[in-house]
Amino acid sequence: MRFSLIKFATMVRVLNVAEKNDAAKCIAEVMSRGTARKREGYSKFNKLYEFEYNVFNQNCNMTMTSVSGHLLGLDFVGQYRKWYSCNPVQLFETPVTKICPDNFIDIKRTLEREVKGCKYLVIWTDCDREGENIGFEIIQVCREAKPSIQVYRARFSEITPQAINRAIQNLVPPDQNVSDAVDVRTELDLRIGAAFTRFQTLRLQKVFPEVLSDQLISYGSCQFPTLGFVVERYKQVEAFIPEPFWKIKVTHFLDDVKAEFNWKRNRLFNYQACQVLYEQCTELPVATVTDVRSKSKNKWRPQALDTVELEKLASRKLRINAKETMKIAEKLYTNGFISYPRTETNIFPKELNLTTLVEDQTRDPNWGEFARGILQNGPHPRNGNKTDNAHPPIHPIKYTATLQGNEQKLYEFIVRHFLACVSQDAQGFETTVDIDITEEQFTASGLMIIGKNYLEVYPYERWNAKEIPVYNVGDKFEPSSIEMVSGETSAPPLLSEADLISLMDKHGIGTDATHAEHIETIKNRSYVGLRPDGRFVPGHLGMGLVEGYDSMGYEMSKPNLRANLENDLKLICEGKKNKDLALQEQISKYREVFIQACDQAMKLDEALAQYLGEATQFTATETSLP
């Protein structure tokens, strides 16, 4: 008894901090093989888990606890937090400070108390930019309480015994560059957001007192381009002018099988031109088969799954929006069911054992048999070409049949996508028949499906077989019908959430981790609305704001400015750009734009007046800067 007490007293203590309580609990469970003891801290949401573990070449006493996302927040110092404290343009240079918000003080106190008896601090936050930055916040708090603490970072993409064990055997220093990039982004978001938000809110509340008197009219450098995409597409739809067109359609029945031949000219926007050609054809309505081609045709299995694709596919196929998708995915990750869901990688690393992952799924009554089928030839992933060198593509890591509702739906999707990705392309055989009727060419094609392969496990895609009669070159026949049909061009569709994410991704607005949030923000601000068919339309306020800024010519609703910022952040992460330099450059760019916007604020009033009714003359008073 005495012996073990001495042992306990001399054992090295290690403080481990994860990003969320769930993660702390799961990691502790994995590391302790379920033997961790739970203890309370000051924050009732963030427990402490204790166990012994062999690390740093010795058996250590491990304390695993957590924060709840960011521990510190950035804000202006003291007086400048008040809306009327200064002219908003000053917000580009007034001093800022990182502080712990009131609701996280308890977490901070726990860390300060626990770190005192520890020799090492291991950071277990999510391995992405935000996670790295949260890690540095934890380090800051712990160092202040115990300056001699030795700090390490655990890198992992999934919460499995192997991954966690690998992480702790390969502890690394935390990555200052990545954290710096987040600091730069946070400071810019604060300054730009506060300056524009105060400017436009204070002004527009006065100019449209009846409509906007109580409304916060926020501005964010990601929010606005996102809104801009919605407005742009809406205007494209509005501006569209439909036009009639005509085409010739030929059908032929042979032994009850129908072939539909499409005109090589596709369609013509001139009635007379089409009529002339139609009469050419019907004068001597005999078709001659000029070519018959057959070739195997594959339908590609899906690529390894990254975050943007997950969001898009979940939105389209499961009707779960991006924000909800990421929330669920995060939970599935924390519970050890899937790998880390924030990843830009769509290439499976060679060292990942896909076979065991597939084997794990053979238990399922629905897709288990398919999984067994894959094992016969071995898994062959269809990889893309992107990697963030941090996380593998999203994949299941543990079989479960215990989930419900959307969690179950999303898990099933990730599993099916994974199994489809490592199986085989669907195989078909396509036959194309060309015919000639008085020098007009038509084409029909049929499809025979030889192997459904991945489609067996992937109900989110369809491939329809199409039978056509057998033709030989030189065959002549009289078509069952030759018709001149008319149609009308239609406007492009309004943006769906998946379309919007594609645009953000293409233009570098936000990151895979933040797309969903920006979309949520513009919805919450009533800048845009979602129609029942899942397509976005801009609201009056959103339209007016975008038109107002567009008319100033600074294209604040366009993606270029923000995309440039995102690019700088990337360079900081890679250690290719100094963070202070990037910060200064970006601040001065946005400050310039801000000053121009203030000078031309009338244009904002005018644009909004189209939607919100007459504008009240704006007069600057002491309390309504600028």
Added chain:
Amino acid sequence: MINESSEIKNWMLETHRIRVQDDWLEACIEWIKEEQQETNTDSNIENVRNLVFEQWLMSDLRELSSQCLPEGLSSQIKIELNGNFPLQIESIVDVGTSCYSQLQKVQGTENANVGLSADTTLQPAWEPKPSKMLYFKLTDGTNDIQAMEYKPFSSLNTQTILGTKILVYGSVICRRGVLLLKDDNTHVYGGEVDSLIENNPPEKILQKAL
């Protein structure tokens, strides 16, 4: 003078298959001679006839009141024409593409974002790929007629200058007043008509068509 005039008239017919009116030709030759005297250039017959052809290319056939097409073609459902028909292009549109998309191209308001959809594999593209077909309004100077690019041309496109003269030759099908043109029955002389160019900027034509 009379000799020279009839020699050039023959040359126009034989070399270029163009039948010009005597009064226009004589006035044209006279004008060329005056110009040549002023600038002291050699007025040998070769120079003169080349200049006559050039003048014809730059003229408006409507002002010449020339005529080569048979009357009443538009009321015929189908007729096969045989011969040589020098014609002037009054307008050109591509009827294989919507006017709206052509207008956006001309105005430079095309936006790649419009083509972007999250679903690139399953849905058909928003609009099918257009196939070009030029559609013309032509005149012989007196009778107007329409024409279509029945088989793809290499020598004409939507950028072709209005007032360009072409020769439609050989045997040509004309249905409902529309000539079926192809490379082997259509020859492009060139030329232009200032007033047509001025009054028909591409943007205006497309806007009118919409």
